[in-house]
Amino acid sequence: MTRLPQRPAGGPRRGKRPHPATRRRPLDGARLTAYDVLDGVTSRDAYANLLLPQLLRERGLDTRDAAFATQLAYGTLRAAGTLDAVLSGLVDRPLGELDPRVLDLLRLGAYQLIDLRVPSHAAVDTTVDLARAIVGTGASGLVNAVLRKVAAGGDRMQWLHALGGDREQQLALATDHPAWIVDAWRDALGGEEELEPALMADDAAPEVHLVARRVARAELVEESGGSPGPYSPFAVRLPGGDPGRLASVRSGRAAVQDEGSQLAGLLLTRAPLEGPDAAWLDMCAGPGGKAGLLAAVRPEGVRLTAADRAPHRADLVRQALRDEADVEVLAADGREAPWQAGSFDRVLLDAPCTGLGALRRRPEVRWRRTPEDVAPLVELQVELLASALASVRVGGVVAYVTCSPHTEETVGVVEVAAARDDVEVLPVAPLFPEVPGIARGDYGQLWPHRHGTDAMFMALLRRIR
Numbered sequence: 001m002t003r004l005p006q007r008p009a010g011g012p013r014r015g016k017r018p019h020p021a022t023r024r025r026p027l028d029g030a031r032l033t034a035y036d037v038l039d040g041v042t043s044r045d046a047y048a049n050l051l052l053p054q055l056l057r058e059r060g061l062d063t064r065d066a067a068f069a070t071q072l073a074y075g076t077l078r079a080a081g082t083l084d085a086v087l088s089g090l091v092d093r094p095l096g097e098l099d100p101r102v103l104d105l106l107r108l109g110a111y112q113l114i115d116l117r118v119p120s121h122a123a124v125d126t127t128v129d130l131a132r133a134i135v136g137t138g139a140s141g142l143v144n145a146v147l148r149k150v151a152a153g154g155d156r157m158q159w160l161h162a163l164g165g166d167r168e169q170q171l172a173l174a175t176d177h178p179a180w181i182v183d184a185w186r187d188a189l190g191g192e193e194e195l196e197p198a199l200m201a202d203d204a205a206p207e208v209h210l211v212a213r214r215v216a217r218a219e220l221v222e223e224s225g226g227s228p229g230p231y232s233p234f235a236v237r238l239p240g241g242d243p244g245r246l247a248s249v250r251s252g253r254a255a256v257q258d259e260g261s262q263l264a265g266l267l268l269t270r271a272p273l274e275g276p277d278a279a280w281l282d283m284c285a286g287p288g289g290k291a292g293l294l295a296a297v298r299p300e301g302v303r304l305t306a307a308d309r310a311p312h313r314a315d316l317v318r319q320a321l322r323d324e325a326d327v328e329v330l331a332a333d334g335r336e337a338p339w340q341a342g343s344f345d346r347v348l349l350d351a352p353c354t355g356l357g358a359l360r361r362r363p364e365v366r367w368r369r370t371p372e373d374v375a376p377l378v379e380l381q382v383e384l385l386a387s388a389l390a391s392v393r394v395g396g397v398v399a400y401v402t403c404s405p406h407t408e409e410t411v412g413v414v415e416v417a418a419a420r421d422d423v424e425v426l427p428v429a430p431l432f433p434e435v436p437g438i439a440r441g442d443y444g445q446l447w448p449h450r451h452g453t454d455a456m457f458m459a460l461l462r463r464i465r
């Protein structure tokens with residue numbers, strides 16, 4: 001560590017105090033934690049929603065600093081596209097040629113200046129301190145010079161104006177979405193009318209949603225200080241905070257789960273069914289969010305089988321179902337089912353997908369995903385849905401669910417199955433009369449701007465012969 005310049009004996013003389021900029025300030029804990037999240041995402045492909053809570057726990061930041069670190073980390077990750085557009089005009093080489101640590105620091109500083117309007121001396125000085133400590137003195141000079149130019153350019157509105165571009169580019173920049181995701185949302189929404197509010201809502205920090213599994217919802221409301229969710233009878237919404245501190249969450253009687261995911265799980269339970277109703281399958285169950293809810297709400301006598309291809313995800317399901325009787329957890333590929341064909345009455349297929357509907361909770365995913373990811377996922381989804389239909393008895397139901405509204409992964413996949421002569425589509429909206437605006441044709445679609453949930457898609461299919 002660099003040592004402070006030594007004062008002459010007898011203390012500083014008047015007019016000879018060291019310049020404040022040469023003194024070392026302690027690093028700001030919230031900003032350092034936010035930087036460490038950005039660095040984990042950049043250099044180790046970490047997931048911010050897993051890394052951040054771990055760092056907050058380890059470092060014991062107080063509530064205020066933890067909230068600021070969260071805002072900085074998530075906000076910077078969400079806004080990376082716009083921040084890079086600003087920064088690329090101010091750096092004398094392509095951003096990809098910068099030391100990745102310097103780029104993350106520039107993004108962190110620029111986010112504070114442009115989006116949070118943190119006074120420029122605080123945003124610049126603290127980022128320069130981080131640069132000096134993490135990368136070195138040379139980097140701190142570059143960070144200082146670039147961030148001063150960012151500050152001089154004004155706030156987000158002024159920067160968007162300066163960046164220019166057509167309406168499409170402006171929408172992508174203003175809402176922090178890559179252009180191909182803007183297109184996918186437009187397509188799923190059926191046009192322009194709701195596009196901007198939908199993308200804006202997808203760019204906002206989400207509330208925390210809890211699910212009351214084995215505790216009365218009123219009790220969880222009381223314990224958490226939240227309010228009942230408007231749609232799922234098990235949902236509690238909180239403006240923020242660390243739900244891991246709640247006794248109900250620690251004991252597994254409640255869990256963190258988006259209210260839209262709760263509805264997607266409940267869809268399976270609401271489908272009308274004739275004949276036996278004793279065997280349910282959750283075919284892609286890891287980490288066990290929907291399996292946990294299904295286990296809690298199933299009628300007496302229903303056996304729940306939950307499978308996941310990834311053994312470590314199957315272990316997480318086992319953990320989520322640890323206190324439930326009459327459940328079986330398998331590490332199994334749904335396409336090579338180890339169970340007998342036609343052996344289930346209800347099957348949930350919560351398919352692996354691009355996650356374009358859950359970007360609020362996984363802020364870096366929008367920049368990680370590419371349009372090339374879609375086709376291989378669609379191929380897998382079609383195969384899994386065929387397998388789900390083979391796993392259900394004649395007369396039984398399959399709920400097909402994705403946390404993506406992308407038309408190819410949703411309507412496109414279901415239409416392949418619905419074209420078969422042994423399958424019929426059951427309309428979703430009548431099963432959710434309490435959820436206005438859920439219909440997407442015969443399917444269900446939730447949206448952050450309409451429902452305050454992730455953009456979950458759901459479809460219900462019956463084997464008719």
Ligand SMILES: C[S@@+](CC[C@H](N)C(=O)[O-])C[C@H]1O[C@@H](n2cnc3c(N)ncnc32)[C@H](O)[C@@H]1O
Nearest residue numbers: 284285286287288289290308309333334350352
């Ligand atoms: C959207 S996540 C499921 C989320 C889960 N239902 C929940 O609510 O917590 C999709 C899961 O599918 C699993 N998966 C991917 N391919 C699979 C396959 N061929 N068979 C079974 N599971 C698969 C992934 O490991 C992942 O855990």
